[in-house]
Amino acid sequence: MAKLYFRYSAMNAGKSTALLQVAHNYEEQGQSVFLYTAAIDNRYGVGQVTSRLGPQREAAVFDSQFNFFEQAPQVNCVLVDEAQFLTPQQVRQLHQLAHLRGVPVICYGLRSDFLGEPFAGASYLLTLADTIEELKNICTCGKKATMNIRVDEQGKRLKAGEQISIGGNERYHHVCGRCFYQ
Incomplete structure (x- = not known):
């Protein structure tokens, strides 16, 4: 089946x-x-x-x-x-x-x-x-990465914006839950 x-x-x-x-x-x-x-x-x-x-x-x-x-x-x-x-x-x-x-x-x-x-x-x-x-990935702190954050051109985290903005490593980072909320 x-x-x-x-x-x-x-x-x-x-x-x-x-x-x-x-x-x-x-x-x-x-x-x-x-x-x-x-x-x-x-x-x-x-x-x-x-x-x-x-x-x-x-x-x-x-x-x-x-x-x-x-x-x-x-x-x-x-x-x-x-x-x-x-x-x-x-x-x-x-x-x-x-x-x-x-x-x-x-x-x-x-x-x-x-x-x-x-x-x-x-x-x-x-x-x-x-x-x-x-599929597993790891955060820079060593814990399992489960979340994504968007960053600007200077690498500063963005906390607002359109849901979809196509980009790669220059635009997004993968992080664990703790780092996501810090």
Whole structure:
């Protein structure tokens, strides 16, 4: 029986690397996969799943209007990067894809934003996913990083702003709960 999986973490825990490894493992066994990433994530070019370690691969993009249930090709596995940007309806479509068409769907993303508020996609994934897995990362203090903070050009923490602002290490840091509140 196919399932919907949600693999989440704070930033820089290797979510994209893990996704690329899963794609490789499926294909090494002669099975087909289809990769998706958010259209708004243009850090490495639109339609690219990119690991900070270097590996990169083209992917189809989704925006808020994309319908996964109607448009996903027939493959052995669907992989979704930046899953926090999914809409609630898209999460439901991915859940249906797994349960009605028998296609495993593995989503990778953040749980919460820089203010500790849930992303809609992550909130619905936490509700509908059949399997939820945390990928681990560490804070500079040595504790497990579970949160993200946004910083300005001088490295000072921002405590207000739009929920979505695309960026990498220059814009976000991963921290533990204690450091998040200090």
